[in-house]
Amino acid sequence: MSPNTARPAATIPDTDMSGLVGWLRTVGVRPEGEIGCSRVGFGQSNLTYVIHDEMGGRWVLRRPPVGHLLASAHDVEREARILAGLAGTDVPVPQIYGVCTDETVSPVPVVAMEFVAGTVLTDRIAGESISPDIRHEVGQSMIDTLAHIHAVDLDAVGLSDLASHKPYAARQLKRWSAQWEQSKSRDIPELDDLTRRLAANIPEQHETALVHGDFHIRNVMIDPTSGAVTAALDWELATLGDPLADIGSTLAYWPAVTDVLLGEPVEIMDGFPTRAELADAYLARTGRDRDALAYWQTLGLWKVAIIAEGVLRRAQDNPANRAAAGVPTPAHVDNFVARAVAVADDAGL
Known part of the structure; x- marks a missing residue:
């Protein structure tokens, strides 16, 4: 998750933050001192937060959206299983620390995972931070990552x-x-x-x-110096x-x-491949x-x-x-x- 998309959030909805910190310690995540919390990303399905402590430690938490949930949707426990299974493969994914299912902490499951350094290209400001050549490499690396997923x-x-x-x-x-x-x-x-x-x-x-x-x-997430995907x-x-x-x-x-x-959307900026170019690259790769x-x-x-x-x-x-x-x-x-x-x-x- 990238700090370029962070927004202040005092707490995670419906969550006992003290209880959450206590649970984090049981899975090897040990925040020190006072913690802060920010919502990250532009996703509107499962909600993603970064918590940080006074020593600069950062971790990512995901939970389902607030309100009515459709059956089978927003299953963060299943998502955590997939990420854990992909550890050690050619697919770049964050490490999973654990899933909190203690309803005294949160009425819905909360997944704790590694904070991955990198950039999420959420808007033109993010897109302008990389050159057209790097934008082209982002498209190529996305196709490579998709091919790795399909080869698992x-x-x-x-x-x-x-x-x-x-x-x-x-x-x-x-x-x-x-x-x-x-x-x-x-x-x-x-x-x-x-x-x-x-x-x-x-x-x-x-x-x-x-x-x-x-x-x-x-x-x-991408490495802004090379365009390589650092996490799917x-x-x-x-x-x-x-x-x-x-x-x-x-x-x-x-x-x-x-x-x-x-x-x-950044995809229409100079350097990024067109839809036809992406299709051609994937078919040639696979x-x-x-x-x-x-x-x-x-x-x-x-x-x-x-x-x-x-x-x-x-x-x-x-x-x-x-x-x-x-x-x-x-x-x-x-x-x-x-x-x-x-x-x-x-x-x-």
């Missing part, structure tokens, strides 16, 4: 039972259709039509891999499935200047099927539209879930849907 030996890291090995597209359609019905604030007929088109055009799945599920530029973050949507789904989601999140933009990618990009845009609607709904329900970058508007959701329709039309889906 599931049996060796103890994650082969993380999720079903049944065809991934059908599982995603079922899960996110249910999420849509539970979290939507309005009807979008175009999204419902996309759901039908995606269900009718599922490509054959040739392999099952670890899938991050939410791999975009704000979910990685926010694994709450990780599962087992078709690896092309991940690059499809990355392309869905990666904006162009013609899109309806939330905030000031040798996977170009013909199937359009389907997964469509599904990724459909899924991101549903996620954005859920973020909007949670922020409406409880202002504590709002993040500094702002909240998606109906126009942002509609833009994702329109992009999905355009990709699907071009691919003949």
Whole structure:
């Protein structure tokens, strides 16, 4: 987690901070003296905080959002299991110290993990701190990191039972259709039509891999001197499935200047690769099927539209879930849907 996204926060919601410090000591984290706490990142799902002590020690804590939680969503214990399993692989992740499940400390689980030095490219100020050449390297390192994720030996890291090995597209359609019905604030007929088109055009799945599920530029930390990814973050949507789904989601999140933009995304700055360049780099790196990618990009845009609607709904329900970058508007959701329709039309889906 990066200090460039820190904001003051006296406490973590609904948490006994004294009890939390006591629990931290049981997992080997020993803050000294008075502690401070800041919320970090622009995420609006699971909430992330940095705690620091008088001696300069820093650690990261994650917990689910405040308020009503959808079934199976925001599972920080599962996320901690994935990160622990990836320790020692080629995938850069923070070390997990433990998960607090003591309800006298917090009514929801709290995960303690390593503070990783680096930069999160959350806005143009962060993007301007690195040169166009380094921006290009960020894109290349993200593709390398995604390829490392998809190459993980599931049996060796103890994650082969993380999720079903049944065809991934059908599982995603079922899960996110249910999420849509539970979290939507309005009807979008175009999204419902996309759901039908995606269900009718599922490509054959040739392999099952670890899938991050939410791999975009704000979910990685980078070394600002080289552009290398130092940590892949926010694994709450990780599962087992078709690896092309991940690059499809990355392309869905990666904006162009013609899109309806939330905030000031760095990806449109000089030096960062375009969506087409990212796709080409991934396919060249992995040798996977170009013909199937359009389907997964469509599904990724459909899924991101549903996620954005859920973020909007949670922020409406409880202002504590709002993040500094702002909240998606109906126009942002509609833009994702329109992009999905355009990709699907071009691919003949």
